[in-house]
Amino acid sequence: MSFPVFRHTISRFRELLKEDGQKVSQLIKYDPVIAYLIFQEVNKPCGKVEITNFSQMVNYLGTKKIEEIIIQRDLFLESEDLYIWVYGILSAEISALISEKFSHIHRDEAFFAGLLPCLGLLFMINEFPRYRSIIHFLVKLPLEDRVFIETKTFGTNHIETLKRNIICPPFKEVVNILNKMFPEDGTKDIKTAVPPRGSTLQSCYDLALLSDLSAYGAQALMFPSVIDNRELFLELAKRYFRIKESDSLEILQSAMDRFISIAQEFNVIEEIQFSTETVYELKKFKFETKNPVFANMVKNLFEENAKDRNIFIYGERAVGKRLLAAALYTDDNNPRREKPFVMIFCDIEEETLEEEFFGIKEGYLGKKGKRGVLKNAEGGTLVIKEFDSMPRSFQDKLEKAIKTGKVYRVGDINPFDFPDVKFILVGKDDIRIKAAQGEFSSSLIKLLNPFFLKIPPLRERREDVFYIAGEIVKKYNLNIEDKLSQPEIIEKLKTEPFPNNLRDLKRFLFLLYIQRLLKS
Structure with missing residues (x-):
C-alpha cells in the first residue's frame, strides 16, 4: 500500500542522498510516512530487534535501503497540503521537548508519538480520498471530536487506521491505549487506559498522553484565534505531567523555534502562512447568557467576585465552568486580575495532590523541591477543579492549614504562612448536598464561605x-x-x-x- 508523502521532504532527501548521507539520517523523521516506514521496517513483529532511535534505525538499515524507501514513493502531497506537515512536525517537536523532562521516555520515541495524530490523517486520506477535503477543519479539533466526526462520516476513524497499520512494539501498545482513551462515541477517558502500577505499559501510556497533549500544542501555535487550544494545552500539561504554565509556554516557543529551523532546511518557510503573535497574549474571556433568570445570577456572581469573595461553580460536564472561571479572572472589576492565575486538579491520588498543592522539601525521599500551587498562586487566584472529588483526608489537611495559617511542605518541619489566595472552586456536584450526606467536610465549606453558582444544562x-x-x-x-x-x-x-x-x-x-x- 502506498501512503502519501510530502513532495518537499522527498525532494530534499533525494538531494541529500547525493550530497550528505549523514544529514539524511538527521532529517529522515521529518516526513511522517517515511519515519513510519523506517520504523516498521526495523521493528518487524517477527523480528528480534526493537530500535526507536532514528539514527540507529538508519544505521541498521543502511543507506541503500533508505534510498530504496525514498525512491519508491510515488504518491505526493503538494504545497496546498503543507499545513498537515506543519501540524505533524510541530506536534512531534512539542512531544520531544516535553520528554526531555522525563528520563524514562526517549526523545525519538516521544517524537514519533507526536507524529501519530498526523499519521492517522494521512492513513485516512489513503483509505478515503474525499477525506482530504475536510482535513483543514479537522486539524483544529481535539482528538475526541475528530474521532466522533470521522466515525459518524466514514464508519471508522484515524486512531483505528493507526491500529490497522502500526503493528510493531512499542507503538502498537501506544495505539491500543489511544484506542481505549478515545472510543468511537467520541468520549475521552484517560482513566480507563491507565495501566496497573509498576506495569511495563507505563511508558506506552505516557507516550499516548504525549500524543494527545502535543496535538493541542500544535493547534495552539497554528490557530491562535481558537483560544481553547492553548488553554487546554496548558491545562492538560499540568494534569498529565505536572508541568507548570510558564514551562509549557516555553515549550511552545522552543517548538516554534525548532520548527522554523526545520522549515528553512526544507525550503518551505516562505510558503507557511500562520501567525503566532497573539498566542501568548492574555485574552479577555466573556460569559454571556440570554436566559433572564440565569443572567441575574451571573450578574450577582460577578459582583461577589469584585468583592474578592471565594467562588464555587458547579454543573454538568461541558456547560462552561472553565470559561466562567476564566471570565471571572479576566473581568475588569476583579481586584486580582493582574496577579497569578493557577489551576490544580483534585481527582488525583492524595499523596501526589499534597505534594502539588502544598509543595515538597528539596531532597525529601530523594525528590526535587517544589513550591506547590498554593505558594505559586500567592496574591492571585487558585482554581481547584473537581473540588467536589477532593479526598476527604486532604480536605481536613486544607482546613487545618487555613485555620492555623500555617502550611507545611511535604517532608518539611518549618511551615510558611498561608498565602493570600482567592479560590475559584469548580465541580460537578453541589458540595452542600454532599456535606449533608456526610461525603464532604461541612466545616471546610463554612471556612471557605464561597458564593455558589450552578450553571444549568443547555x-x-x-x-x-x-x-x-x-x-x-x-x-x-x-x-x-x-x-x-x-x-x-x-x-x-x-x-x-x-x-x-x-x-x-x-x-x-x-x-x-x-x-x-x-x-x-
Whole structure:
C-alpha cells in the first residue's frame, strides 16, 4: 500500500542522498510516512530487534535501503497540503521537548508519538480520498471530536487506521491505549487506559498522553484565534505531567523555534502562512447568557467576585465552568486580575495532590523541591477543579492549614504562612448536598464561605442554545449560517436534549459543516 508523502521532504532527501548521507539520517523523521516506514521496517513483529532511535534505525538499515524507501514513493502531497506537515512536525517537536523532562521516555520515541495524530490523517486520506477535503477543519479539533466526526462520516476513524497499520512494539501498545482513551462515541477517558502500577505499559501510556497533549500544542501555535487550544494545552500539561504554565509556554516557543529551523532546511518557510503573535497574549474571556433568570445570577456572581469573595461553580460536564472561571479572572472589576492565575486538579491520588498543592522539601525521599500551587498562586487566584472529588483526608489537611495559617511542605518541619489566595472552586456536584450526606467536610465549606453558582444544562436554557450556536459558527468560521435558519435545524436546536451540553452542540454544528464540505 502506498501512503502519501510530502513532495518537499522527498525532494530534499533525494538531494541529500547525493550530497550528505549523514544529514539524511538527521532529517529522515521529518516526513511522517517515511519515519513510519523506517520504523516498521526495523521493528518487524517477527523480528528480534526493537530500535526507536532514528539514527540507529538508519544505521541498521543502511543507506541503500533508505534510498530504496525514498525512491519508491510515488504518491505526493503538494504545497496546498503543507499545513498537515506543519501540524505533524510541530506536534512531534512539542512531544520531544516535553520528554526531555522525563528520563524514562526517549526523545525519538516521544517524537514519533507526536507524529501519530498526523499519521492517522494521512492513513485516512489513503483509505478515503474525499477525506482530504475536510482535513483543514479537522486539524483544529481535539482528538475526541475528530474521532466522533470521522466515525459518524466514514464508519471508522484515524486512531483505528493507526491500529490497522502500526503493528510493531512499542507503538502498537501506544495505539491500543489511544484506542481505549478515545472510543468511537467520541468520549475521552484517560482513566480507563491507565495501566496497573509498576506495569511495563507505563511508558506506552505516557507516550499516548504525549500524543494527545502535543496535538493541542500544535493547534495552539497554528490557530491562535481558537483560544481553547492553548488553554487546554496548558491545562492538560499540568494534569498529565505536572508541568507548570510558564514551562509549557516555553515549550511552545522552543517548538516554534525548532520548527522554523526545520522549515528553512526544507525550503518551505516562505510558503507557511500562520501567525503566532497573539498566542501568548492574555485574552479577555466573556460569559454571556440570554436566559433572564440565569443572567441575574451571573450578574450577582460577578459582583461577589469584585468583592474578592471565594467562588464555587458547579454543573454538568461541558456547560462552561472553565470559561466562567476564566471570565471571572479576566473581568475588569476583579481586584486580582493582574496577579497569578493557577489551576490544580483534585481527582488525583492524595499523596501526589499534597505534594502539588502544598509543595515538597528539596531532597525529601530523594525528590526535587517544589513550591506547590498554593505558594505559586500567592496574591492571585487558585482554581481547584473537581473540588467536589477532593479526598476527604486532604480536605481536613486544607482546613487545618487555613485555620492555623500555617502550611507545611511535604517532608518539611518549618511551615510558611498561608498565602493570600482567592479560590475559584469548580465541580460537578453541589458540595452542600454532599456535606449533608456526610461525603464532604461541612466545616471546610463554612471556612471557605464561597458564593455558589450552578450553571444549568443547555436543555434548561434554550435561549442560550441559539446564541451559543451562532458564536460557535463565528469562532470556527463555519459556513453554515443559512442552515441555522432552516426549519428542521431550528427544531433540532429547540428540542435536542444535548446530554453532553456544549460538546454535543459543537459536534452537531461541526457535522453540518463537514457534510457541506464533502458535498462541495
